[in-house]
Amino acid sequence: MELRINQKAYQVDADADTPLLWVIRDDLGLTGTKYGCGLAQCGACSVLVDGNVVRSCVTPVAALVGREITTIEAIESDEVGKRVVATWVEHQVAQCGYCQSGQVMAATALLKHTPAPSKAQIEAAMINLCRCGTYNAIHAAVDALAKQEGA
Amino acid sequence: MSILNELLDAPVNLSRRRFLASTAVGALVIGFGLPLGSGRVQAATAAERGTQVPAFLEIRPDGTVRLLSPFMEGGQGTHTAMAQIVGEELDADPATFIVEAAPPGEAYVVMENGMRITGGSMSVRMSYPTMRRLGALARAMLLQAGAKQLGVPVGELTTQPGRVVHAASGRSLGYGELASSALDMPVPDPASITLRDPSQFRWIGKPVKRLDAYDKSTGKALYSIDLKVDDMLHAAVQHAPRLGMTVGSLRNQPQVEGMKGVHSVHVLPGAVAVVAERWWHAKRAVEAIQVDWQEAAADSTLRVMPADFSSDKHFDFLAAQQGPVRDDENEGDVAAALKGGKTQLEATYHNQYLNHGQLEPPSALARFNPDGSLDIWLPNQAPDMFRADIAKRTGLDPAQINLHSPLLGGFFGRHFLYDSANPYPQAIALAKAVGRPVKLIWSREEEFLRDVLRPVAVVKFRAALDDKGLPVAIEAVSATEGPTEALAGKQGDKIDPTAVEGLSGKSYAIPNKRIAQIYVKGAPMLGYWRSVGNSLNDFFYESFLDELADKGGHDPYELRLHLLRDNPRLTTLLQAAGELSGGWKRGPFTAEDGTRRARGVAMASPFGSHTAAIAEVSIENGKVKVHDIWQAIDPGSIVNPAIVEAQVNGAVALGLSQTLLEEAVYVDGKPRARNYDLYPILGPAQMARVHVRIVESGEKMGGIGEPPLPAVAPAVANAVAQLTGQRVRSLPLSRHTFS
Numbered sequence: 001m002e003l004r005i006n007q008k009a010y011q012v013d014a015d016a017d018t019p020l021l022w023v024i025r026d027d028l029g030l031t032g033t034k035y036g037c038g039l040a041q042c043g044a045c046s047v048l049v050d051g052n053v054v055r056s057c058v059t060p061v062a063a064l065v066g067r068e069i070t071t072i073e074a075i076e077s078d079e080v081g082k083r084v085v086a087t088w089v090e091h092q093v094a095q096c097g098y099c100q101s102g103q104v105m106a107a108t109a110l111l112k113h114t115p116a117p118s119k120a121q122i123e124a125a126m127i128n129l130c131r132c133g134t135y136n137a138i139h140a141a142v143d144a145l146a147k148q149e150g151a
Numbered sequence: 152m153s154i155l156n157e158l159l160d161a162p163v164n165l166s167r168r169r170f171l172a173s174t175a176v177g178a179l180v181i182g183f184g185l186p187l188g189s190g191r192v193q194a195a196t197a198a199e200r201g202t203q204v205p206a207f208l209e210i211r212p213d214g215t216v217r218l219l220s221p222f223m224e225g226g227q228g229t230h231t232a233m234a235q236i237v238g239e240e241l242d243a244d245p246a247t248f249i250v251e252a253a254p255p256g257e258a259y260v261v262m263e264n265g266m267r268i269t270g271g272s273m274s275v276r277m278s279y280p281t282m283r284r285l286g287a288l289a290r291a292m293l294l295q296a297g298a299k300q301l302g303v304p305v306g307e308l309t310t311q312p313g314r315v316v317h318a319a320s321g322r323s324l325g326y327g328e329l330a331s332s333a334l335d336m337p338v339p340d341p342a343s344i345t346l347r348d349p350s351q352f353r354w355i356g357k358p359v360k361r362l363d364a365y366d367k368s369t370g371k372a373l374y375s376i377d378l379k380v381d382d383m384l385h386a387a388v389q390h391a392p393r394l395g396m397t398v399g400s401l402r403n404q405p406q407v408e409g410m411k412g413v414h415s416v417h418v419l420p421g422a423v424a425v426v427a428e429r430w431w432h433a434k435r436a437v438e439a440i441q442v443d444w445q446e447a448a449a450d451s452t453l454r455v456m457p458a459d460f461s462s463d464k465h466f467d468f469l470a471a472q473q474g475p476v477r478d479d480e481n482e483g484d485v486a487a488a489l490k491g492g493k494t495q496l497e498a499t500y501h502n503q504y505l506n507h508g509q510l511e512p513p514s515a516l517a518r519f520n521p522d523g524s525l526d527i528w529l530p531n532q533a534p535d536m537f538r539a540d541i542a543k544r545t546g547l548d549p550a551q552i553n554l555h556s557p558l559l560g561g562f563f564g565r566h567f568l569y570d571s572a573n574p575y576p577q578a579i580a581l582a583k584a585v586g587r588p589v590k591l592i593w594s595r596e597e598e599f600l601r602d603v604l605r606p607v608a609v610v611k612f613r614a615a616l617d618d619k620g621l622p623v624a625i626e627a628v629s630a631t632e633g634p635t636e637a638l639a640g641k642q643g644d645k646i647d648p649t650a651v652e653g654l655s656g657k658s659y660a661i662p663n664k665r666i667a668q669i670y671v672k673g674a675p676m677l678g679y680w681r682s683v684g685n686s687l688n689d690f691f692y693e694s695f696l697d698e699l700a701d702k703g704g705h706d707p708y709e710l711r712l713h714l715l716r717d718n719p720r721l722t723t724l725l726q727a728a729g730e731l732s733g734g735w736k737r738g739p740f741t742a743e744d745g746t747r748r749a750r751g752v753a754m755a756s757p758f759g760s761h762t763a764a765i766a767e768v769s770i771e772n773g774k775v776k777v778h779d780i781w782q783a784i785d786p787g788s789i790v791n792p793a794i795v796e797a798q799v800n801g802a803v804a805l806g807l808s809q810t811l812l813e814e815a816v817y818v819d820g821k822p823r824a825r826n827y828d829l830y831p832i833l834g835p836a837q838m839a840r841v842h843v844r845i846v847e848s849g850e851k852m853g854g855i856g857e858p859p860l861p862a863v864a865p866a867v868a869n870a871v872a873q874l875t876g877q878r879v880r881s882l883p884l885s886r887h888t889f890s
Contacts, residue, residue, distance in 0.1 A: 015411065018431055019431065022429065022430060022431035025377075026385065026429050026430055026431070027429070029379065030370075031370070031373070031376075031377035031379075032369070032370015032371065033370065034374075034376075034510070034511070034560070035376065035512065035592070036510045036511075036512070036595065037595045037826055037827050038594060038595055038596075038826075039595070039826050039827070039828055041826060041827035041828055042510060042827055044510055071370070072369060072370030073369075073370055075369060075370075076369065085365075085368045085369055088364070088368035089360075089364045089365050089368055092360060092361055092364055092793060092797065093364075093368065094226075094361070094363065094364055094367035094368060095226030095227070095228070095797060095801055096225050096226030096367075096509070096510070096511075096558070096559060096560050096561040096562075097226065097363065097366075097367025097368075097372050097558070097560070098374060098509075098510045098511045098560030098561055099510050100367050100368055101369075101370040104368055104369075123835065123836065126835055127834065127835060127836075128835075129510065129827065129832060129834055130510075130804075130835075131508055131509055131510050131561045131563070131805070131832060132226045132561060132801045132804070133800055133801040133802070133803065133804020133805060133833070133838070134797070134800070134801070135800075135804065135834075135835040135838040136800055136838060136840065136841055137797070137800070138835070139835070
């Protein structure tokens with residue numbers, strides 16, 4: 001099947017029910033998207049599908065034919081994603097960093113839909129787990145991005 | 152040791168060319184004939200540590216400094232801290248550093264206790280002077296090289312960040328231009344080195360940006376789980392449901408071997424494995440294997456998990472133990488003071504088992520090379536111990552084992568040497584069996600099944616108050632097994648400090664005190680978990696101290712100040728926390744949003760640092776909501792205030808997680824939870840605002856990663872007690888109902 005990932009077409013030889021996560025990590029070598037739980041619990045595997053955040057560890061690859069998939073590797077090609085990354089660095093969000101690809105994807109999806117989200121909207125959208133406890137830094141970074149937009 | 156001494160007597164001259172040719176990783180020191188054969192880490196003396204400059208540093212033509220650090224980066228910021236410390240004395244901006252974990256080897260034993268581990272919140276505090284000196288030695292070598300190249304006396308030269316400068320002639324050379332000759336210079340006598348005056352620090356003590364922030368925000372950072380080598384196969388395992396059980400027969404091996412993508416099926420000790428071209432195929436196939444598991448043999452060397460083990464019943468079992476009791480602290484006459492006091496108080500506390508829950512599932516990548524050597528990439532907190540273990544398991548000489556330590560996707564104590572809880576023995580066996588490199592990833596479910604647990608204890612307190620309501624005696628007897636005892640499989644000659652720390656080591660002026668342990672071996676395999684014994688014991692002690700305050704009619708904050716009246720350092724610290732919170736205010740009170748709230752206070756002195764925390768809570772839908780944590784920490788002195796603040800946030804998060812909702816429950820010998828669905832960890836909705844005050848007393852440097860955790864649970868529990876009148880004597884709070 002053909003998948004469009006990061007604005008490139010890939011011919012993928014995988015069973016229809018293979019989770020997207022393992023196709024992008026093992027077949028395509030895009031390891032920025034992480035495996036954390038395999039159950040859509042943690043969000044480390046978050047990618048964008050047509051601009052919406054999706055947990056790739058439970059998303060069958062066949063469902064994505066004809067859709068536009070964006071992974072963390074291409075995040076800076078996106079205007080919003082680029083600002084998110086810059087703000088993540090500015091706010092020194094990451095600790096171990098393992099969940100941060102997913103956090104950046106979630107923040108990018110939020111801001112693409114809602115350029116100046118409220119505190120409640122940030123809380124509703126930024127639900128990925130972080131064992132290092134970077135939640136306050138994440139919230140501050142998204143809040144700063146929301147204010148940039150509002151200003 | 153003798154060879155090291157000889158090397159130091161004669162100035163070390165490790166050629167940079169040789170260093171580069173070896174592509175670093177181990178070969179350099181081995182080439183120099185240092186006694187690495189045993190795989191043991193032989194600690195150098197203090198004078199010798201961290202003096203083999205070329206083993207640590209490579210300065211590239213563009214001036215970039217590559218530092219091989221003795222410590223593992225797992226989020227705690229040690230790579231950045233090392234760049235600050237070395238860069239300060241080298242006179243090179245930390246931003247120009249690339250830091251990677253060094254291979255095993257004596258050269259990298261830089262800690263003052265003669266160890267090389269990343270744990271115990273030790274990295275910076277145990278290596279600080281040595282790593283400064285390392286930077287200064289390298290700077291001296293660059294100056295020598297500069298003198299030679301410019302043809303001027305070395306005394307006329309000075310440095311600016313990244314440059315050797317001859318002020319008299321206005322000439323200067325970048326470090327990158329000098330590197331090729333500088334690292335061939337003899338390493339100067341360490342005694343001849345003068346370190347920078349701390350008042351002149353540019354980077355130490357400043358909020359220098361983390362070196363890994365960009366890579367970790369763009370998916371570029373590589374962890375063990377991400378690595379790939381040519382011709383590599385993937386593997387997944389299914390473990391025995393209970394540790395110690397062995398593989399009987401596989402009922403459907405031919406069918407599984409015929410599944411798509413499967414390369415081969417393997418029987419391993421206590422597990423079955425599937426090797427495949429893709430991990431997803433390996434996982435699906437291994438989960439499809441129908442295994443007849445057999446009960447553990449009587450001579451099993453593992454800690455066998457019994458079929459009837461229940462964690463809840465284990466608490467009753469611990470509570471029923473009467474002895475033998477061994478004292479860790481015993482001052483005054485506790486028995487007499489307990490009897491003679493005006494008021495007596497008793498209470499029994501316990502805590503819960505916990506998983507580590509680091510987000511990166513464990514993995515290991517093993518590759519045997521044509522010359523018989525082994526390359527292995529794996530998460531670890533102690534490379535020399537891991538290499539020695541691999542040598543023992545494989546029969547290889549340690550010199551044939553190239554051990555690589557990628558970034559850790561969280562660790563919290565997970566990646567020490569735990570016999571039954573690491574994937575690398577399996578990865579090595581599989582790579583050997585299939586004759587190709589193998590990367591083995593444990594699924595999240597297999598990780599929850601084999602992770603080592605944070606210990607539990609049942610602690611019985613007794614105390615007596617005098618006629619003023621002040622404590623005159625306290626006794627704590629803990630029925631428990633410490634993690635170090637669990638790893639040893641038995642009680643040591645002395646009490647395991649990791650079992651009682653946090654009950655022991657309190658600074659309160661209570662004249663009669665006794666802290667004792669009843670050693671009780673349990674069923675689950677135990678391990679170190681962020682802040683170790685303090686993670687439970689400070690909850691017990693600081694909660695019970697509030698009980699004493701209430702019983703004696705004293706405010707708990709004021710009582711602590713009273714009991715610390717002769718301890719200016721802790722008095723200052725507690726007052727700093729009070730001040731940070733806007734002045735101590737216990738409540739209950741009504742907040743601006745109309746909720747009823749109260750505050751609790753607690754202190755802890757773990758890993759060489761001291762902390763005081765204040766928590767503000769309310770009850771929301773019958774559950775405890777923590778709004779704010781104010782924490783003051785005195786680690787003596789610090790290297791990076793921004794990273795300290797991040798670490799306090801992280802420790803608070805883990806502390807809240809164990810306080811509010813986390814527990815590893817065992818029923819019928821099996822963990823109830825095998826993933827985050829049934830083992831909830833703190834999510835963003837439960838996080839509190841965190842306010843940090845760093846108090847630099849100037850005392851001996853203490854730890855940072857773990858110390859801010861232990862005071863969180865008791866501060867919250869004390870606030871809850873004040874708000875609801877309910878004294879919580881066990882965790883997590885999700886087991887209790889509040890109104």
